[in-house]
Amino acid sequence: MSSRPIATTRSATEIPTGKLAVWWLLGSEIVIFGGLLASYIMYRLAHDAWHAQAAATNTWIGAFNTLVLLTSSLTAVLAHQAAEEGNGPKAAKLLWATIGGAATFLIVKAFEWTMEIRHGYTITADTFWSFYYTAAGLHAAHVLAGAVVMVFVARSAARNQELHRVELAGIYWHFVDIVWIFLFPLLYIAK
Amino acid sequence: MSEHHHPNYVKIWAILVGLLVVSVLGPMLGIQIVTLITAFGIAVVKAYLVAKNFMHLNIEKRYIVYMLTTCLVFMFLFFAGTAPDVMEAEGSNWEKPSFELYDEAASHTVGHGTAHH
Structure with missing residues (x-):
């Protein structure tokens, strides 16, 4: 009899349980981020004055961070490919590159927020900035969480263990990328 | 995998x-x-x-696409349920003075029109 928990060995929907759990997690994330973005759009349409506040965000910083996340998604999917080929060490290296992308994103964001706060654009300055910091902050928390998870996945992948987790971390990471793909035009381009 | x-x-x-x-x-x-x-x-x-x-x-598996789509649809339903309270700032809990004024004006127009016939 196997000593592994039954949840890791069964697959009621012909989808491995771990992968199914990640998809359900993302289902709930759709409602969380979707609700937040829909509310933002609603308020934005109702308040013309937000244009003036939105003009203060730096498009180039937003674009650079979009490039960083797109590139980290590439390394994440290449890690998945390497894991499927059974090459754990290569998958681990690519995951570390993805973690590097996450770190770059967060460092850039820290500088950006410091700059904005010094200019008086704090979370209580205006409803636009409340949305800005809430949406970007919630997203940044997801970036941080993804990076922490990938550290553990990369460490086991380097020893050729639990390679299926590389794909699961990747699916989550691509979702974080998609959320930013929508946040970028909403917060940085629509001025 | x-x-x-x-x-x-x-x-x-x-x-x-x-x-x-x-x-x-x-x-x-x-x-x-x-x-x-x-x-x-x-x-x-x-x-x-x-x-x-x-x-x-x-x-x-198609199941995943259906599940994600369901979440998206529910998100829009929740959104549609709360949108009137935000887009029409005055009033709350589905009681909107501006809507009532509009309805009142509309009923007067209908009443006025009926009187002519």
Whole structure:
């Protein structure tokens, strides 16, 4: 009899349980981020004055961070490919590159927020900035969480263990990328 | 872990970066419709490319697509339920003075019209 928990060995929907759990997690994330973005759009349409506040965000910083996340998604999917080929060490290296992308994103964001706060654009300055910091902050928390998870996945992948987790971390990471793909035009381009 | 044919990921990444450049440069023209298409239209295309090619939703079990779509639909339902309270700031809990005034004015118009007939 196997000593592994039954949840890791069964697959009621012909989808491995771990992968199914990640998809359900993302289902709930759709409602969380979707609700937040829909509310933002609603308020934005109702308040013309937000244009003036939105003009203060730096498009180039937003674009650079979009490039960083797109590139980290590439390394994440290449890690998945390497894991499927059974090459754990290569998958681990690519995951570390993805973690590097996450770190770059967060460092850039820290500088950006410091700059904005010094200019008086704090979370209580205006409803636009409340949305800005809430949406970007919630997203940044997801970036941080993804990076922490990938550290553990990369460490086991380097020893050729639990390679299926590389794909699961990747699916989550691509979702974080998609959320930013929508946040970028909403917060940085629509001025 | 499912074995499958992998697309050229670097090529997809290059397309995504190209779309990013367009989404930044397009709005600089200052034409509203161009901004909407280049910023938000391209965001939808980019999200589709990532979901299809990186998340492999195109080869995932259909159950997953249905589940994600259901979550999306529910999100819009919740949104539609709360939207009137935000878009029409006065009043609360579905009692809107401006709506009532509108209804009152409409009923007067109908009443007025009926009187003529």
